[in-house]
Amino acid sequence: MMAALISNKPEFVKLFLENGVRLKEFVTWDTLLHLYQHLDPSCLFHSKLQKVLAEEPERPACRPAPRVQMHHVAQMQGVSLRSLYKRSSGHVAFTMDPVRDLLIWAIVQNRRELAEIIWAQSQDCIVAAVACSKILKELAKEEEDTDSLEEMLALADECEHRAIGVFTECHRKDEERAQKLLTRVSEAWGRTTCLQLALKAEDMKFVSHGGIQAFLTKVWWGQLCVDNGLWRVILCMVAFPLLYTGLITFRERRLQATKGLLRVRAFFNAPVVIFHLNILSYFAFLCLFAYVLMVDFQPTPSWCEYLIYFWLFSLVCEELRQPCLLAAPLRPRRLRPDEGGSPVLQRLLEQAGYRCHPALRSWPELLIPGLLYPGRVILSLDFIMFCLRLMHIFTVSKTLGPKIIIVKRMMKDVFFFLFLLAVWVVSFGVAKQAILIHNESRVDWIFRGVIYQSYLTIFGQMPAYIDGVNFSLDQCSPNGTDPYKPKCPESDAIRHEPAFPEWLTVILLCLYLLFTNILLLNLLIAMFNYTFQQVQEHTDQIWKFQRHDLIEEYHGRPPAPPPFILLSHLHLFIKRVVLKIPAKRHKQLKTKLEKNEEAALLSWEIYLKENYLQNQQYQQKQRPEQQIQDIRDKVSTVVDLLERESLKQSGLVEQRLASLEEQMAQTSRALHWIVKALRDSGFGSEEGFPTLAPQKASLGRDREPDGGHKAEDAGDTHHVNARHLLYPNSHVTRFPVPNEKVPWETDFLIYDPPFYTDDRKDKGLVDPVGNALEPLAGITYNAVDGPIDRRSFHGVYAVQDGLPLNPMGRTGLRGRGSLSCFGPNHTLQPVITRWRRNQDGAICRKSIKKMLEVLVVKHPVSESWALPGGSREPGEILPRKLKQVLRREFWSPFQNLLIQGTEVYKGYVDDPRNTDNAWIETVAISIHFPDQSDMDLKRLNSHLHTCDPGMSVQWQVVDKRIPLYANHKTILQKVAALFGAFY
Numbered sequence: 010m011m012a013a014l015i016s017n018k019p020e021f022v023k024l025f026l027e028n029g030v031r032l033k034e035f036v037t038w039d040t041l042l043h044l045y046q047h048l049d050p051s052c053l054f055h056s057k058l059q060k061v062l063a064e065e066p067e068r069p070a071c072r073p074a075p076r077v078q079m080h081h082v083a084q085m086q087g088v089s090l091r092s093l094y095k096r097s098s099g100h101v102a103f104t105m106d107p108v109r110d111l112l113i114w115a116i117v118q119n120r121r122e123l124a125e126i127i128w129a130q131s132q133d134c135i136v137a138a139v140a141c142s143k144i145l146k147e148l149a150k151e152e153e154d155t156d157s158l159e160e161m162l163a164l165a166d167e168c169e170h171r172a173i174g175v176f177t178e179c180h181r182k183d184e185e186r187a188q189k190l191l192t193r194v195s196e197a198w199g200r201t202t203c204l205q206l207a208l209k210a211e212d213m214k215f216v217s218h219g220g221i222q223a224f225l226t227k228v229w230w231g232q233l234c235v236d237n238g239l240w241r242v243i244l245c246m247v248a249f250p251l252l253y254t255g256l257i258t259f260r261e262r263r264l265q266a267t268k269g270l271l272r273v274r275a276f277f278n279a280p281v282v283i284f285h286l287n288i289l290s291y292f293a294f295l296c297l298f299a300y301v302l303m304v305d306f307q308p309t310p311s312w313c314e315y316l317i318y319f320w321l322f323s324l325v326c327e328e329l330r331q332p333c334l335l336a337a338p339l340r341p342r343r344l345r346p347d348e349g350g351s352p353v354l355q356r357l358l359e360q361a362g363y364r365c366h367p368a369l370r371s372w373p374e375l376l377i378p379g380l381l382y383p384g385r386v387i388l389s390l391d392f393i394m395f396c397l398r399l400m401h402i403f404t405v406s407k408t409l410g411p412k413i414i415i416v417k418r419m420m421k422d423v424f425f426f427l428f429l430l431a432v433w434v435v436s437f438g439v440a441k442q443a444i445l446i447h448n449e450s451r452v453d454w455i456f457r458g459v460i461y462q463s464y465l466t467i468f469g470q471m472p473a474y475i476d477g478v479n480f481s482l483d484q485c486s487p488n489g490t491d492p493y494k495p496k497c498p499e500s501d502a503i504r505h506e507p508a509f510p511e512w513l514t515v516i517l518l519c520l521y522l523l524f525t526n527i528l529l530l531n532l533l534i535a536m537f538n539y540t541f542q543q544v545q546e547h548t549d550q551i552w553k554f555q556r557h558d559l560i561e562e563y564h565g566r567p568p569a570p571p572p573f574i575l576l577s578h579l580h581l582f583i584k585r586v587v588l589k590i591p592a593k594r595h596k597q598l599k600t601k602l603e604k605n606e607e608a609a610l611l612s613w614e615i616y617l618k619e620n621y622l623q624n625q626q627y628q629q630k631q632r633p634e635q636q637i638q639d640i641r642d643k644v645s646t647v648v649d650l651l652e653r654e655s656l657k658q659s660g661l662v663e664q665r666l667a668s669l670e671e672q673m674a675q676t677s678r679a680l681h682w683i684v685k686a687l688r689d690s691g692f693g694s695e696e697g698f699p700t701l702a703p704q705k706a707s708l709g710r711d712r713e714p715d716g717g718h719k720a721e722d723a724g725d726t727h728h729v730n731a732r733h734l735l736y737p738n739s740h741v742t743r744f745p746v747p748n749e750k751v752p753w754e755t756d757f758l759i760y761d762p763p764f765y766t767d768d769r770k771d772k773g774l775v776d777p778v779g780n781a782l783e784p785l786a787g788i789t790y791n792a793v794d795g796p797i798d799r800r801s802f803h804g805v806y807a808v809q810d811g812l813p814l815n816p817m818g819r820t821g822l823r824g825r826g827s828l829s830c831f832g833p834n835h836t837l838q839p840v841i842t843r844w845r846r847n848q849d850g851a852i853c854r855k856s857i858k859k860m861l862e863v864l865v866v867k868h869p870v871s872e873s874w875a876l877p878g879g880s881r882e883p884g885e886i887l888p889r890k891l892k893q894v895l896r897r898e899f900w901s902p903f904q905n906l907l908i909q910g911t912e913v914y915k916g917y918v919d920d921p922r923n924t925d926n927a928w929i930e931t932v933a934i935s936i937h938f939p940d941q942s943d944m945d946l947k948r949l950n951s952h953l954h955t956c957d958p959g960m961s962v963q964w965q966v967v968d969k970r971i972p973l974y975a976n977h978k979t980i981l982q983k984v985a986a987l988f989g990a991f992y
Contacts, residue, residue, distance in 0.1 A: 015047045019122035032130055036107030044114050045077045053152050054117035106197040116141045121164050132611050134618045136195045136203045138172035143210030169212045178617040180220035188224045192600045202599055217553035229560050231279030234258040252276055280563040290570035294320050298392055306385055323572040405559045411548035418544050422536040430529055437521040438463035444514055445498040454495055467525050475514050652856055727751040731820045731923035741765045743821030751818035767827040776830045785811050790832055796883035799832040802916045802930050812926040817917055820925050828927040837888050838878035838933040840984045858991035861967035866894055869959030876977050894962045899952035910934040913983045918976050933980040
């Protein structure tokens with residue numbers, strides 16, 4: 010099991026689990042440490058863990074390097090595991106949740122199939138799927154490899170879909186229990202809830218699920234029924250005595266029946282009521298603020314202005330209460346990309362305006378009366394921020410919320426556009442200012458000329474004097490001394506005409522308008538259009554996701570609106586600080602269940618998870634692709650059965666034919682003996698004696714699979730290719746040799762073969778040319794002659810007239826031919842094979858037998874393929890042909906593969922280049938790769954190349970019809986027989 014996990018073999022892990030292995034018993038603390046010590050080196054988590062180990066405090070040289078501990082795993086930046094694994098002082102035997110720990114180990118390595126199998130064994134499956142999605146998204150932020158990043162995001166999306174699927178099953182079965190799963194505190198996952206994890210992971214699809222939105226709507230309406238109309242709520246807010254008329258309905262029958270203060274309290278504690286009360290209060294605050302700024306802003310603050318300060322103070326107190334004074338603090342509000350930076354800037358300016366303005370207004374007659382106007386300016390800017398805050402308030406609206414999200418996304422596009430626009434505005438403004446004005450020293454007029462006028466030019470307000478048409482000295486200051494007039498451009502003081510190049514400024518203006526008005530503005534429109542189309546598809550999901558923040562905020566907010574909220578703050582202060590009463594908020598958003606209730610709830614969740622997995626398997630089987638695959642498998646099974654049946658029938662026929670051939674062979678031998686006996690007895694003459702042909706070599710080859718005679722051992726087998734009349738790559742013709750005259754023991758008086766030795770360029774590596782015996786006298790046969798091994802695999806061969814004789818008989822040609830040396834020419838034939846597989850990775854079969862693929866090469870001048878072997882240089886192990894298709898850095902590893910290979914043939918080769926005095930002998934070694942994931946096979950494929958552009962190298966299916974040299978086919982047939990493969 011441990012080896013299957015480390016080597017990522019999900020099939021074996023599944024097999025172990027199906028045969029009784031329990032993860033809770035298998036995964037111990039030591040097992041988990043061993044797994045983390047053997048992480049996949051290629052994964053991001055492994056490199057991050059090594060950095061954490063490297064940052065450990067330095068140890069003495071005698072002590073070993075620190076081993077991986079679980080607190081090291083918890084220290085990973087960007088992965089929220091700190092609450093799960095903490096440093097322990099003693100030895101820990103068992104983990105809190107073994108399935109959780111093993112699931113995290115698989116997730117951080119991005120092992121999809123393994124994580125799916127382990128997740129199916131988890132107990133708290135919805136929380137586990139959401140937590141896995143969160144971990145993967147955090148790791149994806151630091152992943153640099155694009156392929157790994159896409160795999161992580163795809164796996165995170167798959168985990169989110171699993172959580173949605175199981176929650177859908179739960180919600181269909183029982184809505185109340187499903188909502189408990191959302192708010193239940195999970196001890197195994199850091200004492201958080203499923204909903205909080207989904208929000209931190211930004212799983213928008215999960216949060217936008219109908220069941221979760223129904224739960225949020227239920228929280229939003231508090232104890233009120235969700236089918237109450239909004240107009241009823243507002244009407245009861247204005248005239249609360251209407252609550253006793255039954256206009257508003259409640260979920261609890263107790264509240265529906267009573268008509269006392271409990272009914273009023275339940276109504277005004279509902280978040281929807283608190284929200285609308287705050288909206289009314291906020292609009293009243295903005296109206297009063299605007300009135301003070303525009304009508305009643307006196308040197309001495311009026312009562313309206315004091316009311317504004319009091320109102321602002323209540324708003325600030327509420328902002329401070331949320332993160333500081335709550336016993337169960339709210340989740341900090343995240344700044345998401347679609348919100349931009351406006352909320353932070355808004356809060357800063359609001360509080361800066363609130364704190365700075367009273368200081369500027371304090372006793373203006375006694376301190377600094379001149380600060381009255383700056384105070385009004387600060388409050389005016391602060392009023393803008395308060396108005397922009399309405400965008401955050403109205404995100405809860407189903408109509409305005411999505412539109413506000415689109416506006417916030419477009420704000421990002423505007424910031425990128427402003428950068429491009431600033432480049433053109435500054436470049437044109439500086440050039441224009443430098444050409445028109447000489448040494449302008451006033452900073453405010455420089456800003457006007459460079460930035461302000463250039464920006465207004467985009468909207469049609471052309472700068473004066475730029476073309477010299479409206480040139481007038483009355484509208485400018487010649488020396489730049491008038492603070493209300495710009496400095497005059499370069500001009501001729503005598504002729505009162507402009508002296509700057511008008512044609513240049515006009516060209517610059519045209520180019521500037523071309524790029525800004527036409528190019529950049531249309532680019533901005535295109536960006537807005539693209540953003541709208543992209544966001545419009547997911548606006549509803551984004552709105553539902555952001556809706557939770559506002560609901561949670563008003564769920565924990567006091568019912569009284571500002572400025573009356575100060576009374577609630579005072580009550581809260583007395584309750585918490587003075588009376589020490591603990592907080593009881595957020596019961597609906599975070600629930601701690603009893604052990605029995607939690608166990609029953611988790612058992613119910615596991616049951617529905619199994620239903621979900623069964624439905625997924627059923628849907629997978631109903632897919633057209635899967636049905637086609639099943640039909641194909643069934644057809645393949647039927648075809649295999651039919652082939653087996655036909656094979657049985659053909660086997661019977663082959664047995665009968667073999668028996669008939671054996672009887673014919675016996676009859677032939679008997680006739681041969683009778684004729685020979687009659688001839689020896691004097692019956693008949695030598696001239697009329699019929700010549701009996703020997704048995705065909707094919708008979709021996711046909712019987713080889715049945716354990717009969719082998720081709721190379723048959724005594725009546727003669728070479729055929731070596732007696733082709735035309736010698737290859739030459740005009741030499743052999744002397745015809747019939748079958749019965751091939752053996753040297755048979756007399757052949759008229760045998761007079763020509764002598765031929767090819768004149769090769771590499772004369773230093775070949776034997777001498779010519780038929781003279783003097784140069785050949787120094788050759789030692791049947792021994793190792795220097796770097797050349799002249800020994801034969803078939804034993805000692807004869808030497809006649811200083812030349813060796815082919816042990817297989819006459820060939821019709823004397824000499825060395827095109828071979829390198831006299832006698833045996835040793836070659837090496839590596840037969841590199843692998844199983845042929847289909848797209849699913851399954852091994853292909855034909856006639857029940859597995860099919861092989863062999864690596865073959867083809868020279869540009871040849872029409873047939875060949876094995877990548879041949880002759881070798883002296884002292885070398887690899888053949889020349891193999892070196893031509895293999896990179897140099899893989900030569901040494903391939904030699905190791907040759908040593909580990911299996912020898913399938915060693916002996917004479919029937920080759921067209923053989924002669925009476927020179928022949929080829931070979932050693933065939935089988936190198937087989939049974940696994941498609943074999944690292945040596947992958948390295949071999951990656952190091953294949955051809956030095957000659959005309960040479961080809963590829964994998965060919967092993968079949969008797971393969972276009973291969975005849976002698977190579979014989980070797981390939983032996984390899985197929987070795988592995989029981991089809992041929």
